[in-house]
Amino acid sequence: MKRNYSTLFLLLLRITVFAQGFTINNFTSDIHVSKDGYFDVVEKYDLEFTAPKHGIFRDIITGYDFKDENGKVSRREIYISDIDVHGRAFTTNQFFGKQLDNKLTIKIGDKDKLVSGSQHYEIRYRVKNALIFTDSLSQLYWNVKPSGWQTVFTKINFTVHTPEGTTLSARNCFVYAGDNGNTELSNAFDYEYSNNTFSANSKDGFFSLPGQSVTILVKLPKTFIPEVDLTPPLSKRYGWLVIPVLLVGSIFLYIKIKLRINRTIPVTSYYPPDGMDPAMAGVLIDNTSNTRDVTCLLPYWATKGIIRMEALAKGDRSVSGDLRLIKLKELPEDAAGYEFNFFMKIFTGKDEVLTGSLRGIYSEPLQLLNKKSKEYYTRKYTALKLIILVLSWLWAFFSITFFPFLAKSYIDIESSRFIGFIIINFIFFFLIFPFLFAFITNKLRTKSQKGKAVMPELLGFYQFIKMAETERIKTLLKEDPYYFEKTMPYAVAFNLLKEWTAKFEGLLLQAPGWYRSSTGTHFTMNSFVHSFSNSMKVASTSMVTSPSSGSSSSHSSGGGSSGGGFGGGGGGSW
Numbered sequence: 121m122k123r124n125y126s127t128l129f130l131l132l133l134r135i136t137v138f139a140q141g142f143t144i145n146n147f148t149s150d151i152h153v154s155k156d157g158y159f160d161v162v163e164k165y166d167l168e169f170t171a172p173k174h175g176i177f178r179d180i181i182t183g184y185d186f187k188d189e190n191g192k193v194s195r196r197e198i199y200i201s202d203i204d205v206h207g208r209a210f211t212t213n214q215f216f217g218k219q220l221d222n223k224l225t226i227k228i229g230d231k232d233k234l235v236s237g238s239q240h241y242e243i244r245y246r247v248k249n250a251l252i253f254t255d256s257l258s259q260l261y262w263n264v265k266p267s268g269w270q271t272v273f274t275k276i277n278f279t280v281h282t283p284e285g286t287t288l289s290a291r292n293c294f295v296y297a298g299d300n301g302n303t304e305l306s307n308a309f310d311y312e313y314s315n316n317t318f319s320a321n322s323k324d325g326f327f328s329l330p331g332q333s334v335t336i337l338v339k340l341p342k343t344f345i346p347e348v349d350l351t352p353p354l355s356k357r358y359g360w361l362v363i364p365v366l367l368v369g370s371i372f373l374y375i376k377i378k379l380r381i382n383r384t385i386p387v388t389s390y391y392p393p394d395g396m397d398p399a400m401a402g403v404l405i406d407n408t409s410n411t412r413d414v415t416c417l418l419p420y421w422a423t424k425g426i427i428r429m430e431a432l433a434k435g436d437r438s439v440s441g442d443l444r445l446i447k448l449k450e451l452p453e454d455a456a457g458y459e460f461n462f463f464m465k466i467f468t469g470k471d472e473v474l475t476g477s478l479r480g481i482y483s484e485p486l487q488l489l490n491k492k493s494k495e496y497y498t499r500k501y502t503a504l505k506l507i508i509l510v511l512s513w514l515w516a517f518f519s520i521t522f523f524p525f526l527a528k529s530y531i532d533i534e535s536s537r538f539i540g541f542i543i544i545n546f547i548f549f550f551l552i553f554p555f556l557f558a559f560i561t562n563k564l565r566t567k568s569q570k571g572k573a574v575m576p577e578l579l580g581f582y583q584f585i586k587m588a589e590t591e592r593i594k595t596l597l598k599e600d601p602y603y604f605e606k607t608m609p610y611a612v613a614f615n616l617l618k619e620w621t622a623k624f625e626g627l628l629l630q631a632p633g634w635y636r637s638s639t640g641t642h643f644t645m646n647s648f649v650h651s652f653s654n655s656m657k658v659a660s661t662s663m664v665t666s667p668s669s670g671s672s673s674s675h676s677s678g679g680g681s682s683g684g685g686f687g688g689g690g691g692g693s694w
Contacts, residue, residue: 141171142693143271149264149278153338157348158248159260160202165241167271169693172236175208175229178243179268179689183222188254198250198686199352200224206242223689248350250686258345261685265334267300268690273328276309280318280336286344288318294337295320297328300683306334333683384567386579390596392610393574393581399458402613403493404575405582413613414462414485415656418445420609421463422634423602426451430636431655432474443475443655458488475659496571513550585611585620593623605632612656621649 146166153159165176186196203212203226210228228241252259264278282288290311297306309320318338328334392401398420402413421427430444447467451459462485466473567575585607596603604624611620625646631637637651 141173142167142169142176144269144273146275147265147273147277149276150281151260151262151264151278152281153251153260153283153345155283155345157251157345157350158246159250160246161244163243165243166238167241168238169236172234173229173693174231174234175227175239176241176691176693177228178226178691180224180226180245181222181266181686181688182224184686184688196249197222197351199248199350200245201248201352202244202246204244206244208241227694229694247687248352251345253342253347256342258340258342258347260336260338260340261680263333263335263683263685263687263689265328265332266687266689267331267333267683268688269328270330270690270692272330275326276320276322276328276334278320278334278336280338282316282318282338282340283344284316286316286340288316288338289313292339293318294680296333296335296337296680296682296684298332298682300331300333300681302682303679306682335680335682335685337680337685384572384575384579386583387576388584389577389580390584390592391581391607393577396574396578397456397459398609398613399489400456400493401578401581401610403489404496404571404578405614409486409490409493411482411486412615413489414458414482415659416609416612417459417462418443418656418659419612419635419652421451422632423605423609425449425634428634428636429655431651443659445473445475447471456488456492458485458492461485461488496568496574498566498568498571581610582614585614585616588620588623590623590627594627597627604628605634608632617653617656618649622646 144165144167146164148164150162150164151159163178167176180200182198182200184196184198185193187193203210203214205226205228208228209230210226212227213223213225226243226245228243229235250260250262252261260280260282265273265276280288280293290313293311293313295306295309295311296302296304297308298304308326309322312319320336392398398416399413402416403409406413418427418429422429426447426449428446428448430446432442432444445466451463455463462481465481465484466478593603600606604621608617608620611617631648635648635652637648
């Protein structure tokens with residue numbers, strides 16, 4: 121029975137070898153650990169092609185979810201540099217020193233040439249940020265032979281060299297082999313130790329199948345290799361972004377200069393422009409709209425005697441701060457369309473309503489408000505948008521046609537990762553960037569004649585609310601006792617309610633007649649703004665709510681296992 125199992129295994133082994141087209145008869149890895157925190161690797165492959173191939177490829181995973189000795193998981197990225205394949209043509213998926221994904225691929229061979237029979241390959245590279253540091257130890261935890269190789273290894277030898285002064289022995293050097301996750305120390309190797317050198321040679325009859333690993337764990341006192349971060353500088357990792365960043369930066373610098381030329385000079389004003397409600401004022405000041413620009417219509421209507429507002433205590437039908445809105449009369453005929461829309465959504469078929477019962481009524485008023493605000497802007501940058509559109513499309517065409525041929529000397533243009541990069545680049549510059557640019561320039565619209573007529577006064581009013589002095593407010597209150605009530609809705613729209621009401625502390629003796637607090641406490645401006653702000657927040661939260669309708673591997677620094685170290689990946693033929 122045992123003989124039958126052996127025969128079956130050899131048969132499966134032959135099938136695996138011939139299916140992949142090659143077998144590795146001898147593999148040697150030489151690792152030199154530097155006291156500066158990196159290590160250099162030399163990998164030598166003596167292999168036999170059983171079918172014509174262009175060559176081999178080597179994958180090294182560079183991104184991991186790393187679990188430290190305290191169980192904390194963090195993202196860890198190692199960096200591979202100084203790649204060389206002795207005497208062979210090769211390409212990688214690195215672009216300006218950066219992998220296009222979380223795996224480095226070294227592809228050896230010539231796409232126009234096939235090789236067969238016995239071949240020798242020698243790969244050299246430097247690894248940074250792959251040592252594991254604890255409070256007292258510096259550890260090399262590395263997959264000498266990772267599990268992703270698509271063939272059989274029949275002999276594996278490796279040597280580890282550590283800094284001068286260190287001592288390696290069976291007490292701090294561990295080897296794991298076999299299926300991933302195996303934590304038993306391997307007895308498939310003969311080990312030798314000599315001061316700072318540790319060697320291992322696989323015994324006769326050894327083999328490592330696809331899916332199996334050989335992993336080393338070497339522990340050294342931290343005094344020999346202090347902890348250091350060897351992450352390359354941003355300029356090296358993302359240097360390729362310089363060109364698009366400069367292009368985009370130049371465009372927006374041009375826009376900024378144009379806006380500065382057309383910037384508005386404020387004219388001091390104590391009131392908003394005639395005929396402008398706080399909703400429109402909020403949009404023009406922020407150059408965008410939000411729910412606050414609609415909510416401010418509630419106190420605006422109240423100051424005009426259209427509604428009354430009552431803050432409720434927590435009860436069966438309300439939450440603390442919920443508002444009861446009571447309609448006293450209809451909106452005037454000259455009210456804006458967005459006002460009518462918002463008003464009708466609140467009071468349709470009733471004269472009293474709790475804001476907590478209103479859901480999802482902001483959308484249409486905001487759309488109408490945005491549409492109305494366009495009267496204050498003029499569309500510009502048409503020629504610039506056209507130029508950007510043409511340049512973006514030309515770059516997209518260049519990236520998918522000529523760029524691969526220019527980059528083929530140092531990028532593996534046949535890899536799916538590079539093809540993905542080209543496709544993403546094409547989509548970004550052909551579709552996303554032109555429309556993103558158009559969207560942003562629309563946000564940076566210049567003012568129309570109507571906008572230029574009101575913006576100096578509106579901006580001056582905004583700055584006054586933001587920085588007004590108490591003495592000036594006293595004068596305004598003497599001239600107009602209702603000055604606070606008339607201006608407060610605009611402070612809500614400008615998101616300056618707290619600052620504005622604080623300027624009236626001690627100047628007003630009672631709350632506005634259109635608002636009733638739920639607390640019943642002695643009136644102060646502080647108590648009023650606290651109650652009113654809470655009510656506005658509850659109202660906004662209630663009305664903005666939509667109507668209700670019916671692989672990464674973890675690596676541990678403690679212990680060790682086969683396939684558990686850095687340097688995962690593998691390789692195959694092509």
